[in-house]
Amino acid sequence: MEQGPILSPHILIFPAPGQGHVNSLLKLAELLCLAGFKITFINFQNIHERLVRHTDVEARFSKYYGFQFKTIPGCEAEDPRPADWVRKLFQEMEVKSKPIFKKMVIESNPAVNYIIGDGVMGFVYDVAVEVGIPTIQMHCISACSFWTFFSIPDVVAAHQLPIKGKEDMDRLITEVPGMERFLRCRDLPGGFCQVSHISDPNLFVITKEIRQSQALIINTFEELEGPILSQIRIRYPKIYTIGPLHNHLKTKLRSIEKQESYSSSTSLWEVDRTCITWLDNQPSQSVLYVSFGSITIMTRQQLMEFWHGLVNSKKKFLWVIRPECVINQDGDNLGEIPEQLQEGEKEKGYIVKWAPQEEVLAHKAIGGFLTHCGWNSTLESIVAGVPMICWPYFADQQVNGRFVTEVWKLGLDMNDVCDRGVVEKMVNDLMVDKREEFVKSTARMAELARKSVSEGGSSSSCLNRLIEDIRLMNMKAHGSDTYKDNLS
Numbered sequence: 507m508e509q510g511p512i513l514s515p516h517i518l519i520f521p522a523p524g525q526g527h528v529n530s531l532l533k534l535a536e537l538l539c540l541a542g543f544k545i546t547f548i549n550f551q552n553i554h555e556r557l558v559r560h561t562d563v564e565a566r567f568s569k570y571y572g573f574q575f576k577t578i579p580g581c582e583a584e585d586p587r588p589a590d591w592v593r594k595l596f597q598e599m600e601v602k603s604k605p606i607f608k609k610m611v612i613e614s615n616p617a618v619n620y621i622i623g624d625g626v627m628g629f630v631y632d633v634a635v636e637v638g639i640p641t642i643q644m645h646c647i648s649a650c651s652f653w654t655f656f657s658i659p660d661v662v663a664a665h666q667l668p669i670k671g672k673e674d675m676d677r678l679i680t681e682v683p684g685m686e687r688f689l690r691c692r693d694l695p696g697g698f699c700q701v702s703h704i705s706d707p708n709l710f711v712i713t714k715e716i717r718q719s720q721a722l723i724i725n726t727f728e729e730l731e732g733p734i735l736s737q738i739r740i741r742y743p744k745i746y747t748i749g750p751l752h753n754h755l756k757t758k759l760r761s762i763e764k765q766e767s768y769s770s771s772t773s774l775w776e777v778d779r780t781c782i783t784w785l786d787n788q789p790s791q792s793v794l795y796v797s798f799g800s801i802t803i804m805t806r807q808q809l810m811e812f813w814h815g816l817v818n819s820k821k822k823f824l825w826v827i828r829p830e831c832v833i834n835q836d837g838d839n840l841g842e843i844p845e846q847l848q849e850g851e852k853e854k855g856y857i858v859k860w861a862p863q864e865e866v867l868a869h870k871a872i873g874g875f876l877t878h879c880g881w882n883s884t885l886e887s888i889v890a891g892v893p894m895i896c897w898p899y900f901a902d903q904q905v906n907g908r909f910v911t912e913v914w915k916l917g918l919d920m921n922d923v924c925d926r927g928v929v930e931k932m933v934n935d936l937m938v939d940k941r942e943e944f945v946k947s948t949a950r951m952a953e954l955a956r957k958s959v960s961e962g963g964s965s966s967s968c969l970n971r972l973i974e975d976i977r978l979m980n981m982k983a984h985g986s987d988t989y990k991d992n993l994s
């Protein structure tokens with residue numbers, strides 16, 4: 507039978523409703539658009555409204571033939587909360603969004619060939635199995651935190667799970683292969699695995715029977731996480747490591763479009779660019795950047811400890827404080843930044859509600875980053891060669907923080923102590939006393955990150971393989987002779 511031309515595959519991409527997830531999957535979507543694939547990018551309605559309000563993504567993506575945004579209801583919560591909030595949100599999505607998503611997939615024209623779902627959105631994979639469409643799981647977290655989540659059932663079975671408030675948090679956990687010598691109780695996923703009793707509903711495990719998928723994509727690079735990736739490959743041989751995604755996309759666009767300055771904002775908040783002007787007037791590597799990402803919340807007391815520690819360190823700082831991140835003792839949002847900080851003391855520091863973070867980290871005035879260790883922030887800091895002070899808040903951030911400080915030697919660990927004296931000492935250690943040791947390690951890792959996404963580098967080659975594999979699978983699905991030729 508005569509074969510018609512094989513159409514380029516139509517891939518449906520669906521991120522979880524959070525800044526870190528939308529960032530990563532939009533970057534992946536753009537890389538796949540550059541390869542000529544048709545992409546439908548599904549966003550939750552309220553997330554998409556915010557994205558469009560604060561960025562030019564619609565205009566940017568309109569140049570890609572076959573790209574479209576679609577929205578889906580089912581995630582009304584605007585106000586980030588810790589673990590129990592995340593759990594409720596996912597339960598709600600499962601009920602409200604799953605049937606709509608299924609209908610969308612079945613009725614799609616052109617038909618969907620693949621679904622790239624976010625690793626944390628289980629219902630997406632259930633739908634894919636129900637309608638018989640192959641999936642690839644995209645993980646926006648590090649390989650080390652993925653592996654830790656994955657190993658939690660073994661930690662539980664070996665009675666090694668720490669019970670909150672009753673344990674020496676420096677005790678070693680020996681049930682996560684490859685991390686036996688340095689993973690402490692305090693490094694287990696915060697909020698999800700540091701529980702008050704073993705049947706705590708917040709205990710979160712990725713089961714050994716990870717939902718059925720053809721392959722995993724992880725936003726990391728071999729040179730950073732090789733040993734842990736080897737552990738994961740024992741269970742999942744098919745892994746594509748194509749990170750750091752933000753730098754990968756930038757590098758690709760530079761080579762294709764010869765664009766020198768490329769803006770890839772995918773912000774869900776209004777970006778305050780006045781901080782760049784302020785940074786322009788600061789000496790090289792003199793400013794500490796402080797940001798705890800898009801979900802972290804903290805008490806007024808913690809906020810004030812950070813404030814006093816920063817001011818006492820006598821180092822200048824640029825601090826991102828989302829008004830909704832400050833809570834009172836009852837857990838209610840204060841909805842405002844305390845007056846003392848709002849008035850600002852511009853000669854000491856500069857406070858904004860949301861910054862152009864990638865640009866800030868790449869600015870010559872930045873000498874350090876006090877971070878919650880969200881995976882995007884960690885990768886952005888690695889690429890910019892900026893050493894970190896780690897104050898992980900929840901989920902994957904604890905494991906990331908442990909790897910940043912103990913394995914990669916790229917920064918200092920606050921060991922969960924939020925106290926003005928500790929903050930002051932850490933800032934001075936990072937910016938002055940121990941600076942030398944971090945300058946070398948961060949520069950080396952930044953270079954490895956850069957090479958990984960350059961032509962012939964590990965992540966660049968892996969992306970080419972992913973693109974090729976999708977094309978081959980598509981040909982196979984169409985029974986193409988070219989596919990058979992490629993196999994023989």
Ligand SMILES: O=c1ccn([C@@H]2O[C@H](COP(=O)(O)OP(=O)(O)O[C@H]3O[C@H](CO)[C@@H](O)[C@H](O)[C@H]3O)[C@@H](O)[C@H]2O)c(=O)[nH]1
Binds near residue numbers: 773863901
């Ligand atoms: O003022 C700011 C602050 C942050 N960002 C950006 O927002 C993103 C934040 O992402 P991330 O550092 O990963 O933190 P979260 O927003 O907290 O991300 C969630 O999603 C991540 C990916 O799964 C996880 O690693 C985190 O633990 C989880 O909290 C980064 O790209 C930043 O560049 C800005 O652009 N401006």
